[in-house]
Amino acid sequence: MVKVRRGEKLSYRLSGAARALDVEHAVILKVEDITLSFGRIKAVDGASFEARDGEILAIIGPNGAGKTSLLNCINGFYKPQQGHVYFQGKDISRLSPHKRAELGLGRTFQGLQVYEGMSVLDTIMSGRHIHMKLNPAQAFFYWPWVHKEELEHRLVVEEIIDFLEIEHIRKRPIGMLSYGLRKRVDLARALALEPKILLLDEPMAGMNLEEKEDLARFILDIHEGLGTPIVIVEHDMEVVMDIAHNIVVIDWGQVIAQGTPAEIRINPKVIEAYLGVSVT
């Protein structure tokens, strides 16, 4: 029987000891001069930026600016023609997506990539698979140690369920859930990976105001409670301005500005990219 006292849960130290947030942080993810083209179209054009441990970094830009392409380059879905991605000082540019996931790159998707027929519990459990040590044959015979491992993973999953407040849908099939809840399950699955950095691709797209505020709260909780650095790609400027520490603005595949929300808000290039009006 698992007995855990409220507040002493592992979830609050899921990703190791909670880091002190106000210390000067090391660069955890570095993107250097990435260029990605499809035929003659340059989706990403020489983009470079850094994400530091313990920060929320937002990548924003108008539709079609190349934000998702950039994210796909980071987690390995796309192979850029040029440039490098460094994760914790290590060049991961040549690694396949699942290798990068094993290193600790967790992500969610813009379109929903969830299994419709699976229950919420199983979906989140699937995020644990990189941590599972047993092979299918052992699992088939369900030895006692398989049961023990299953319990350990279930505990982590239950903590995430508690963290994201989705207890009431634990056993429902994903196909029955609303869009906002599916997104939350997607996030839960990414957390189940115990990522060292979390990449969120337009998590707020298609949500109403209340859902957006809820999700913003969860993102802050993940950041404060678990200390996980977060890279969030979003085109809804307002939400991003409220929660991000640093912002990278992309237009036509290029980084056109970088800085704190206050700096970005008054940057003429950003205003131009968003409103399409020349201010000079």
Added chain:
Amino acid sequence: MSRREVVEIKVGITSEHIVADTLPKLLLRNRENWGDRVAFRQKDLGIWQEWTWEDVYSEAKYFGLGLISLGLKRGETVGIIGENEPENFLSHYAAQAAGAKVVCLYPDVTPPEAQYLWDNSESVFIICEDQEQVDKALEVKDQLPRVKKIIYWDPRGMWKYTDPILMRFSEVQELGRKYDTEHPGVFEEGIAQGKPGDIAVLSYTSGTTGARPKGVIMSHGGLLDSACRVERRVIMKPFLQYLSYISPAWATEQMFGLTMGLHMPFILNFPEEPETVLENIREVGAEMLVFSPRQWESLSSTVQAKMLDGNFIQRSMYKRAMAIGTEVAQGRLAGRPAGIVARVIYPLIYLLVLRPLRDKLGLLKTISPVGGGSAMAPEIFYFFQAMGVKLRNMYGMTEIGLLTVHSGEHYSLETVGHFMQVDPAFGTPLEWRVEETGELLVRGGWGFDGYYRNAEATAERIKGDWFCTGDALALREDGEMVYLERVGDMRQLSTGVRFPPQFIEIRLRFSPFIKDVISLGDETKPFVSALINIDSETVGRWAEKRGIAYSTFPDLSQREQVRNLIKGEIDKVNQSLPSESRVLRFTNLPKELDPDEAELTRTRKLRRSFLEERFGNLINSIYEGKATFPTEVPVKYRDGRTGQVKTDVGITDTEAGKEVMK
């Protein structure tokens, strides 16, 4: 010698039945007698986690000592705000053992409301569930100079809060452990010093009457008196599975979950989250449930709503089974056999339809389901009775405890049952009389302890040695009491006809399509009409099925088909009313009634006078015979912004209305 002292002496020498005269003494007894038996269960991380009485006692002890070391003195007040969770109950036990009183708030109060209650109750500590409640306390702490610490038990989201007034529940317990090694025996001494006349709880009235809430004093003796009254009348056994769902901010949960929970004792089950209650009832196999009529209604309407999705065969089977179940239940309750056909096929129907339905609702093991608070629709009763769930009505008041309950096997669903018996240890038997106005006066038992720091309001309720309930009740020949209305609420039309507004509202609310109803009619108005708040979920689904397109709530509510749907529901209810008091006209409100806008109280009772003022022009149009009313309704959103909903509100005549108009 004052009456109070007499009673205290009586309690001291009481019959062996009453083992302790305060709640903390019961806690001590439970630990001594049943230290290794389960006291609390809460679902956490998907598993039911258990606390024994030993666990509960030591958790409460160290928390209580922590509060004492932080400066809590006997007679002071501890404020608690949060959902029903073990820490909520532990805080009650701890504060009361330290000789303090408790004021518990509904988790959804607004900061200004909370500020008034904490200030009025003179709270020195505020114990909050989580970040949401801490934010409320921090917002108003500058207006609460007495508050020494704000304590929270769920640390989630609290990582960056640095205000020195904040402290974690477990930190306070840590202080308590240290204090215990330096001053052993303080906690036990505190319990021994407690007297039945000490104030245990301040329970605030919901403020339906428009005035500011008043703090009703609930003493240990009064709470125990109520618990013993119930024990004599309702089927109970020690260690039954009780689901704690109604908030301890409501006096009913103080009497049941907190007092009876210690007295019997119960195994107290706490739901995982408010959203998972329906699931949890079933997992726990709850044997006793105390819900407000609204909560029973919503339980039954989940079934009604799901049946709408069923196919023809399912629907007709359900309908048939319910009809037979109801017939058998009616026979059983009246003490006469039902028709032979029904009696013969009932076992089969029960096995095939009703038992599985009961199982799905999680009520298979329920032996004592209770409804209390306000009147309940008979249909709700029959819904549960038909599947063998013996739902009982209970009537009582925060001020003088529980008064009547359905007891035995035969009772009438229109009544609130028989008067209860008082254990002689607490006072004289209950006596009652009904005034000419219809008002019920009561005396006996522990009696009324008064309103906190409000002698004037206290005096208003007392007439000689009688307590004025303010409720209109009638005694039937068989000795059962019928609850009519609040005395102030029975209303007369300008034609002189008296009509029962609540009755109309309750009957209409039973329709799955109607969420709230305000019935209109007074000395200035010649007929009865109604403002309807449709149930957006069921009506929405109904509209979807019929391919009726709509955008927002205001749009949906004013659709021709929806108006006709509601008209049909009202016509049905009108048939059971005398022709002069039928509802002639109605309108669907273009917005949902919301406690955040002060239209409903936190227990979802209507704030009538406020509503009649807010919708004044609309109401005038109804009585001027107009067919539409262009309006703009101010709406306050959850995030604090305000907006306007602009729409043409349609006013519809019912069948009865059309006849009269002719």
